[in-house]
Amino acid sequence: MINSIIRYGVIIVILVLLQVLVLNYVQFSGFVNPYVYIMIVLLLPYTIPAWLLLIISFLAGLTIDLFSGTPGMHASATLLAGFSRPYILKIIAPRDGYESGSDLSMASYGARWFLVYTATVVLIHHTALFYLEVFRFTDFFRTLLRVILSSAFTTGFVLLIEYYRKGR
Amino acid sequence: MRNLLNFLLKYNNLIVFLLLEGIALYLLTTDNNYHNSRMVKSIQGLTRGMEERISNVRSFMSLREINSQLASENSLLRNSLELLKNREDNRFVSVTDSVLGEQYRFTSARVINNSVNNQKNFFTIDKGSRKGISVDMAVTNGRDVAGVIVGCSENFSVAISLLNLDFRLSARIKSNGYFGSLSWDGRNYRYAILSEIPQHITINEGDTIETTGFSSVFPEGIPIGTIRNLKKSGSDFYNIKVELFTDFKKIHYVHVIGNLKRSEQLKLENQFR
Numbered sequence: 001m002i003n004s005i006i007r008y009g010v011i012i013v014i015l016v017l018l019q020v021l022v023l024n025y026v027q028f029s030g031f032v033n034p035y036v037y038i039m040i041v042l043l044l045p046y047t048i049p050a051w052l053l054l055i056i057s058f059l060a061g062l063t064i065d066l067f068s069g070t071p072g073m074h075a076s077a078t079l080l081a082g083f084s085r086p087y088i089l090k091i092i093a094p095r096d097g098y099e100s101g102s103d104l105s106m107a108s109y110g111a112r113w114f115l116v117y118t119a120t121v122v123l124i125h126h127t128a129l130f131y132l133e134v135f136r137f138t139d140f141f142r143t144l145l146r147v148i149l150s151s152a153f154t155t156g157f158v159l160l161i162e163y164y165r166k167g168r
Numbered sequence: 169m170r171n172l173l174n175f176l177l178k179y180n181n182l183i184v185f186l187l188l189e190g191i192a193l194y195l196l197t198t199d200n201n202y203h204n205s206r207m208v209k210s211i212q213g214l215t216r217g218m219e220e221r222i223s224n225v226r227s228f229m230s231l232r233e234i235n236s237q238l239a240s241e242n243s244l245l246r247n248s249l250e251l252l253k254n255r256e257d258n259r260f261v262s263v264t265d266s267v268l269g270e271q272y273r274f275t276s277a278r279v280i281n282n283s284v285n286n287q288k289n290f291f292t293i294d295k296g297s298r299k300g301i302s303v304d305m306a307v308t309n310g311r312d313v314a315g316v317i318v319g320c321s322e323n324f325s326v327a328i329s330l331l332n333l334d335f336r337l338s339a340r341i342k343s344n345g346y347f348g349s350l351s352w353d354g355r356n357y358r359y360a361i362l363s364e365i366p367q368h369i370t371i372n373e374g375d376t377i378e379t380t381g382f383s384s385v386f387p388e389g390i391p392i393g394t395i396r397n398l399k400k401s402g403s404d405f406y407n408i409k410v411e412l413f414t415d416f417k418k419i420h421y422v423h424v425i426g427n428l429k430r431s432e433q434l435k436l437e438n439q440f441r
Contacts, residue, residue: 050184075192
């Protein structure tokens with residue numbers, strides 16, 4: 001129990017620092033912004049109570065907000081992702097269900113499952129995030145393009161990190 | 169009572185979600201002047217120190233470029249100094265006069281936090297009200313337009329970047345003096361859009377765009393960019409794409425320009441509104 005708290009604590013700190021110190025400065029032509037910190041929501045264990053998941057995702061989003069000067073934007077998007085995670089997990093559940101002891105990782109449930117899982121959560125998060133950012137529906141399709149491009153990029157990034165995590 | 173408790177238990181996640189989402193959206197909608205939102209202000213002290221450290225490292229890496237930029241600016245200033253000297257010699261008496269003629273005052277500052285990848289970009293500089301900076305002062309990068317101060321604390325100021333959907337600037341074409349409104353369309357951080365230029369005048373790609381003095385924020389004639397692309401749209405106005413002189417991805421040192429006569433001008437203008 002204590003072990004896993006420390007482990008997830010370290011993961012959260014690393015991901016937030018990665019986002020704030022490195023990825024916030026990665027700017028491809030203003031269209032593609034990877035937000036890899038969403039992995040926090042993805043990786044938390046299956047058995048976590050839903051309310052705790054909500055609070056952790058809210059706080060994680062708020063931390064990112066503080067560093068990018070956008071109070072509430074990342075928090076609300078991440079919260080939405082955290083809220084939808086149990087439903088997504090239910091829909092894409094593998095045939096024999098989830099084992100309570102295992103991580104929600106590529107190693108436990110396979111690359112294909114992880115890809116679907118990541119892509120869905122990331123898409124929900126990015127849609128909320130980018131539409132909240134512009135806060136208007138003019139240029140609807142351009143924002144949609146940003147959502148799709150950034151989602152693809154973030155998903156790729158997450159898979160890459162997960163792939164290397166698998167090795168250990 | 170029991171039913172109520174059962175209801176709360178059954179939907180506790182939804183309630184937590186709605187509560188937190190409510191907080192987040194409240195923060196977001198008061199975001200328009202976010203430096204005023206008290207809660208953020210108090211926590212910002214924590215992240216500021218860190219941001220300053222990051223920007224220290226980043227500015228160290230680009231010292232060479234800044235050096236050459238400063239050198240070219242120096243030579244430009246020296247040139248204009250030379251011109252002024254000659255002019256003064258021609259006069260019969262020279263009077264040192266700091267009140268009557270001076271309208272703008274310049275000070276330099278360092279950018280410690282900046283972004284170009286959002287739709288509403290702001291940047292933070294390391295001087296605040298203690299150094300005499302106040303809201304509605306102009307910010308330039310070298311000689312080129314960068315933004316306008318929108319909020320100050322004692323030691324820091326936040327400026328709205330030209331790369332912000334809410335930013336509007338009165339701009340004119342240098343060659344013929346026609347003026348329009350410059351804004352960013354959120355697409356590419358190197359380009360902005362100049363609108364309200366009527367189609368009956370002739371303009372060319374490569375023409376320089378500069379500020380008008382109308383807003384009383386920017387001095388007259390601060391360069392903004394050059395015309396890259398112009399389209400005749402269905403309306404009576406051109407659709408002009410302007411390549412900005414300022415590369416927002418590498419601004420490190422900026423000038424803040426205060427208009428000493430701004431309040432006087434505004435006071436006079438308000439009498440006729």
